[in-house]
Amino acid sequence: MSKSHTLQSLIADIIRVFHLWPFIAQTGIYNFFRHKKHPETLLYLDVVITECCTLKCRDCSNLMQYYHHPENLNVDETISSLRILLKSFKVNRLNLLGGEPFVCQENLAQILVFLNQEANDRVNEICIITNGTLIPSDKCFAAIKKNKKVTVVFSNYGELSSKQSEFSVLLKSNGIKYEIMEEDYWWDCGNLKPRDERESIIQHRYDACYTRRHCTTLFRGKLYVCPRQAHAVRLRVIPENDMEMVDILKMDQDDAVSIQTAVYRLLDRKERIAMCRLCGCNPDNKIPRAVQAERPIDDV
Numbered sequence: 001m002s003k004s005h006t007l008q009s010l011i012a013d014i015i016r017v018f019h020l021w022p023f024i025a026q027t028g029i030y031n032f033f034r035h036k037k038h039p040e041t042l043l044y045l046d047v048v049i050t051e052c053c054t055l056k057c058r059d060c061s062n063l064m065q066y067y068h069h070p071e072n073l074n075v076d077e078t079i080s081s082l083r084i085l086l087k088s089f090k091v092n093r094l095n096l097l098g099g100e101p102f103v104c105q106e107n108l109a110q111i112l113v114f115l116n117q118e119a120n121d122r123v124n125e126i127c128i129i130t131n132g133t134l135i136p137s138d139k140c141f142a143a144i145k146k147n148k149k150v151t152v153v154f155s156n157y158g159e160l161s162s163k164q165s166e167f168s169v170l171l172k173s174n175g176i177k178y179e180i181m182e183e184d185y186w187w188d189c190g191n192l193k194p195r196d197e198r199e200s201i202i203q204h205r206y207d208a209c210y211t212r213r214h215c216t217t218l219f220r221g222k223l224y225v226c227p228r229q230a231h232a233v234r235l236r237v238i239p240e241n242d243m244e245m246v247d248i249l250k251m252d253q254d255d256a257v258s259i260q261t262a263v264y265r266l267l268d269r270k271e272r273i274a275m276c277r278l279c280g281c282n283p284d285n286k287i288p289r290a291v292q293a294e295r296p297i298d299d300v
């Protein structure tokens with residue numbers, strides 16, 4: 001491990017142990033150094049390609065359990081929004097996810113081909129986040145194999161991830177990178193009911209939030225700071241708010257300054273977003289992972 005990496009880990013530990021994130025978020029120091037060290041780069045970008053999933057996780061933090069009529073997203077719209085965004089920003093780690101991305105393999109394959117052919121120098125790493133319940137078709141597997149930046153990341157839910165072993169053997173024998181995330185628990189984000197909390201508590205939740213630092217989300221052509229926010233808008237739990245997202249599809253792809261200004265304004269936003277009032281996100285509240293439920297949940 002390099003000296004700088006050790007120092008970074010030490011700093012991260014100090015921040016976590018002393019609960020310094022809310023203070024750091026309000027000063028803007030983190031984003032200042034992040035933009036300086038990685039200019040015109042999104043460190044993390046979650047690209048949602050489907051609302052459909054093969055599991056019925058009661059506590060999905062991305063709200064899939066609330067969808068009555070989940071859909072695979074329009075692949076042309078997804079690629080168009082990526083094309084616009086990637087003209088102005090590089091991406092360090094691009095996550096392709098759902099729901100379960102292997103539900104719509106045709107779309108997944110098309111997006112991988114686009115990233116390989118048109119954006120290879122704009123994305124450092126591509127991760128496909130799967131629950132290990134499906135095996136890709138030959139066409140989808142070929143697209144994965146061709147794109148050397150791809151890592152398949154399994155969220156291992158034990159017996160529920162019934163195809164994980166078979167899939168990982170296939171990946172290994174073809175020299176494709178994969179990781180298995182062994183999560184013992186999830187964070188409880190709670191239900192979608194508004195919380196009767198003081199404004200300072202809600203703002204503190206946003207300032208401390210891991211998700212908003214790591215899960216910038218591209219969903220239906222719009223960029224959000226938080227996947228819960230993106231899906232809550234889609235589920236009509238909260239109204240769309242132009243000040244809390246960037247409508248990438250409406251931007252001029254040749255106007256990098258406007259795109260970067262709008263995206264940085266979103267990422268650097270200090271005032272909490274509306275969704276934080278309906279979120280119980282707290283890393284200290286641990287719950288069993290992937291508990292299956294009847295779906296959809298009518299809790300809105």
Ligand code: SF4
Nearest residue numbers: 209211226275276279
């Ligand atoms: S709603 Fe707010 S606190 Fe909850 S995950 Fe999103 S940004 Fe974080």
